Amino acid sequence: MRYIDKNTSCLDFEIFLKKFGQRLYGDWEKLKKITEKNKQGERIAIGRTVLLQLFQHLRKEQKCLCIYCQQMIPEKTEWNADTYKYAHIEHVKKQQLHKELIFNQKNLSVSCYGFDNEVNDSVKTKEFCGHFKDGNYNPMQFNPQLFLNPLELNDIEAYLQYEFSDDDTEIHIVPNSNRSEEEQQKADFTIKILGLHHKTLCEMRRSQ
Numbered sequence: 001m002r003y004i005d006k007n008t009s010c011l012d013f014e015i016f017l018k019k020f021g022q023r024l025y026g027d028w029e030k031l032k033k034i035t036e037k038n039k040q041g042e043r044i045a046i047g048r049t050v051l052l053q054l055f056q057h058l059r060k061e062q063k064c065l066c067i068y069c070q071q072m073i074p075e076k077t078e079w080n081a082d083t084y085k086y087a088h089i090e091h092v093k094k095q096q097l098h099k100e101l102i103f104n105q106k107n108l109s110v111s112c113y114g115f116d117n118e119v120n121d122s123v124k125t126k127e128f129c130g131h132f133k134d135g136n137y138n139p140m141q142f143n144p145q146l147f148l149n150p151l152e153l154n155d156i157e158a159y160l161q162y163e164f165s166d167d168d169t170e171i172h173i174v175p176n177s178n179r180s181e182e183e184q185q186k187a188d189f190t191i192k193i194l195g196l197h198h199k200t201l202c203e204m205r206r207s208q
């Protein structure tokens with residue numbers, strides 16, 4: 001995890017909010033349903049367009065890396081948007097707990113989906129990162145007091161360190177032993193709530 005500087009913003013998204021914000025009623029899902037007519041009288045999905053523009057801005061802001069696990073996020077364009085399945089716009093502070101931040105870009109990032117393995121015909125499991133943190137896939141209860149926020153904590157990398165596995169095939173992310181006990185507790189919680197100790201992530205770190 002790395003600190004992300006949020007000094008820039010997606011201007012198209014801000015203009016959209018000024019024009020359509022009152023129609024959203026604080027509901028993120030309503031964004032993609034907003035439409036308007038163009039000069040030719042055709043109705044266009046302006047909500048979906050601005051969400052794509054926001055995604056592209058956030059991805060570039062993060063140097064094309066997942067906000068949590070730092071793996072590469074593939075490009076998303078109007079040509080592949082309908083079938084894109086690699087990442088989503090993430091509310092770092094959960095929507096349910098911080099409704100005032102739902103449309104605030106300083107709380108938005110891009111997170112990978114983690115792995116989406118079909119357990120059965122109706123249940124899918126997200127194994128790490130954003131949906132693992134916020135969904136029904138992690139038995140841990142989220143505690144905002146323990147979570148290390150990469151959009152706020154400038155020295156977040158100093159809370160973590162990396163260790164080779166005994167057989168040298170994996171690199172594990174662990175709390176930095178040089179930090180205080182309280183800081184190590186926060187690092188340990190953040191690693192677990194995001195699933196950053198996942199075996200495949202450990203193998204990916206070693207290969208890189």
